[in-house]
Amino acid sequence: MSDSDQSSKKTVVVIGAGPVGLAAAAHLLERGLEPVVLEAGDRAADAVSDWGHVRLFSPWRYNIDPAARRLLEATDWQEPDPDALPTGRELVEKYLRPLADTQQLTHRVQTDRRVLGVTRVGMDKVRSLGRAERRFLVRAATAAGEIHDFTADAVIDASGVWGRTNPLGAAGMAAPGEEAAASFLTGPLPDVLGRERDRFAGRHTLVVGMGHSAANSLLDLAELASAERGTRITWVIRSASAARLYGGGDADGLPARGALGSRLKDLVERGDIALVREFTITGFEVPAVCCGSQSGPLSVHGQTPQGAQKIDADNVVAATGFRPDLDMLREIRLGLDPGVEAPVALGPMIDPNAHSCGTVPPHGERELAHPETGFYIAGIKSYGRAPTFLLATGYEQVRSIAAALAGDRAAADAVELELPETGVCSTDLPLAEDSESEASGCCAPAPAPAQQGFATGFEHGYAGEAARNDSPPQTPCCAPASSAETAK
Incomplete structure (x- = not known):
């Protein structure tokens, strides 16, 4: 059994060491908070490695989180050509693994830690009295079956949806x-x-x-x-x-x-x-x-x-899309939209029945909050079953969450992300009534948004859609997001 560092700093467990999970750790550090990142794979960003052969639609300039860049700039890291299109493998090798290996994060990222459940210390979901004062308990297991418990003041679930495919029926x-x-x-x-x-x-x-x-x-x-x-x-x-x-x-x-x-x-x-x-x-x-x-x-x-x-x-x-793993959150009081399984306030903003293109406004900690104080789902998993997630949106989510956890309400509420205009979407192409729909309608040209390049069907997905090696940069405004956060 092990426990996270019990120091005077507020401790935050981050589930998943993918793009958004590592960005969350970088923002938490800048806010003077103590992140503990739990990764199910043997190395950081293992899920991204699964689609390493896929080239992204968006160039490097949109795939690097600002706080993460600041950590890397203090090392001998060489930032890739901002206009080049990386493959998933290059995203891992030239950005995510170097980030996880920085002096600040290397001992805070714990691999081979698959999260089994999240709860409150000594409390199940039913108990209310004094609930907000109890620390979180996050239980994880190694591939060998060893159990490790971590306690924390807050939890950010950035585990993504990779590996949780929709059924074919x-x-x-x-x-x-x-x-x-x-x-x-x-x-x-x-x-x-x-x-x-x-x-x-x-x-x-x-x-x-x-x-x-x-x-x-x-x-x-x-x-x-x-x-x-x-x-x-x-x-x-x-x-x-x-x-x-x-x-x-x-x-x-x-x-x-x-x-x-x-x-x-x-x-x-x-x-x-x-x-x-x-x-x-x-x-x-x-x-x-x-x-x-x-x-x-x-x-x-x-x-x-x-x-x-x-x-x-x-x-x-x-290739029929993904859905979030909510089993490990059964003892957490979640507030989910009944349709898309996103946080209640976010659900109407991303509902694919109403949003067929890049019409989702920037959002932050308030929209991501659940009835369980101090618990958040960020990244593509926060979108539940909705398909149009942008990687830069995930970075903004965790920036806002980190600010709120640090007590900076003004920064948490400030909208720092300017998503590109997407033009006018066609309204005569109905969204498919099944899990296959990744997009609906067609959009006018727009500046490339910060979305990962492959679509997971992320129809759902951790960021966008895969470009062929010989394709120029493009912005699939209606493509699903697939931030390939590690599904832990």
């Missing part, structure tokens, strides 16, 4: 047989052209989803198919049209996004990708095991307007 529920089919399913952004090439080469892959994560996987699979005979691709969507993802082509104000949609549309029209519209997955049929291995492909059953349909596939890329 309809209405937010897993389809029958989905759990049994797990070995055939991949995450939203498999490394098709890299470390997972052998899994896809010469095989039939089914891609599910209509966000930018799905688009990037489809384009990578098409490139693989051009080099590896026998590689086949089927794409299923619940919508009647893929026009929303195709975008405006050459007329798109964001050239790279238009090019991405145009390439995908061309591949479908040429028949390189078989598109099945209005396909709702109703079940999975796993092949029998023979001689220690499965005897055939996975059968994916679905319903279309024309009736039942079955698609056999060797792999299924699940």
Whole structure:
């Protein structure tokens, strides 16, 4: 058993050592507070490493938090070219790991600490008397099963949503047989052209989803198919049209996004990708095991307007988005919007039924507060199931929270983040009524916002959407955010 440092400083446990979690630690230090960062992975930013092959849409200038930069500038750190587009791997190697390794943070970031639960010392969720005076108790476990308890004056959950994918079945529920089919399913952004090439080469892959994560996987699979005979691709969507993802082509104000949609549309029209519209997955049929291995492909059953349909596939890329892990917060008094599962005050500001583009205003500690005094969810997890999170928004969130915890109410309430104007969004493209929707409508050009480049379907996601290596910078104003904060 271990406990966090009991000093005269106010101690704040930060869950997750991803971009927003490390930024939170930097801001807390500047405010004279004591951060203890708990990371489930073996190293800081492990979740970002999972999508390290993906290139971001936004250049470096938008991906570095100001307080984090100030810590790094005191070292021999060389800031990357502000106009260059980093990959996830470069974000880790050139920014996040050097930040975690600074003298100020290296002993405050504890890895191999997966948080199991958050509560109050000696109190469950039900008890009220003297609740706000009790310290928080954060319980974490190592991969070996060792339990470590930490006490703190406040808690910031920046654990993100990576690894918590939405189910493939309809209405937010897993389809029958989905759990049994797990070995055939991949995450939203498999490394098709890299470390997972052998899994896809010469095989039939089914891609599910209509966000930018799905688009990037489809384009990578098409490139693989051009080099590896026998590689086949089927794409299923619940919508009647893929026009929303195709975008405006050459007329798109964001050239790279238009090019991405145009390439995908061309591949479908040429028949390189078989598109099945209005396909709702109703079940999975796993092949029998023979001689220690499965005897055939996975059968994916679905319903279309024309009736039942079955698609056999060797792999299924699940690009239908993410949802937050709230299980570890069962003993915390949360105030959540009933629809998007974001903090009550924030929910209406980010509801995808009303916000189809970059219309979410900057917000801070007041909007992120819960009935549990001193507890906050920050980063992409604060957006619950809403899709349009920007990485710079997460940095502003933790700046405001740190100011409030330090007693600087004026700074906490000051809006320091100026999000770019996004132009006028189309109103005749309804948001899809399922978890696939990453964006709705099309926006006029805008200065590049500070959003991470890949979309997790983050349809939900920890920041934005993945740009191809040969694509110029762009600002997907309607793309999901995916701040890839480590899902701890």
